[in-house]
Amino acid sequence: EAGVTQFPSHSVIEKGQTVTLRCDPISGHDNLYWYRRVMGKEIKFLLHFVKESKQDESGMPNNRFLAERTGGTYSTLKVQPAELEDSGVYFCASSPLSYSGNTIYFGEGSWLTVV
Amino acid sequence: AQSVTQLDSQVPVFEEAPVELRCNYSSSVSVYLFWYVQYPNQGLQLLLKYLSGSTLVKGINGFEAEFNKSQTSFHLRKPSVHISDTAEYFCAVNGNTGKLIFGQGTTLQVKP
Structure with missing residues (x-):
């Protein structure tokens, strides 16, 4: 069974440009999460989808970040326009709907560098 | 509000020595506790979790952790580490929403 997959794995963009990160959760997982770790800081929660709803x-x-989850399947996280402080690794994670300490499975992350 | 503190940012240790990575948490509600590991250039992988029951939890790769409610701690231990255990380790807590709160991470450096 495929795990959580993220694309692209690495991205280098210029300040002011737009980047869209994609996440495909484990099949059947209704919970989908986005986390971010900027350099030297802890991993921080961004948002949580249950199916297609936030x-x-x-x-x-801030409002430069827009997340969507089309049809309750894959999710995208768009950063527009990107700023230098947006650099970091963006993790996507998923878990089954009936959460009672269920394991949250993480992808390998999308490493974003804004120059 | 919930928070997690990992007391050591880096832990150097020689191969085959024991190791303890410390984690303290703060929460006004009952929590679930987790340890995740990130190997170089890889994603986060669950090592172990505490939900309820026995306070000693065994995980993958020979790691274990002990939940101590009175000290609000969940320290991770391994009796004998290998070079391959070199990685960054994250302690995390979760109320009941699925939203994980992570500590700052501890880099375990295993030296030959």
Whole structure:
């Protein structure tokens, strides 16, 4: 069974450009999460989808970040326009709907560098 | 609010020596506790988790952790480390929403 997959694995863009990160969760997982780790800091929660609905987007840093989850399957995270401080690794994770301490499975991350 | 503190940012240790990575948490509600590991150039992988029951939890690769409610700790231990254990380790807590709160991470450096 495929794990959580993320694309692209690495991206280098200039300040002001747009980047779209994609995440394919494990098949059948209704919970989908985005986390981010900027250089030297802890991994921080960005938002949580349950199927196609945003359950919690309290961690989204500002309105330059837009997350969508089409049809409750894959998700995209768009950064527009990108700023230098957006550099870091963006993790996607998924888990089954009936959460009771279920393991949250992480992808390998999308490493974003804004220059 | 919940928070996690990993007391050591780096832990150097020689191969075959024991190691303990410390984690303390703060929460006003019951929590689930996790340790994740990130090997170089890889994603986060679950090592072990505490949900309830026995306070000593065994995970993959010979790691174990002990939940101590009175000290609000969940320290990770391994009796004998290998070079391949070199990685960054993250402690995390979760209330009941699925939203993980991570510590700052501890880099374990195993030396030959």
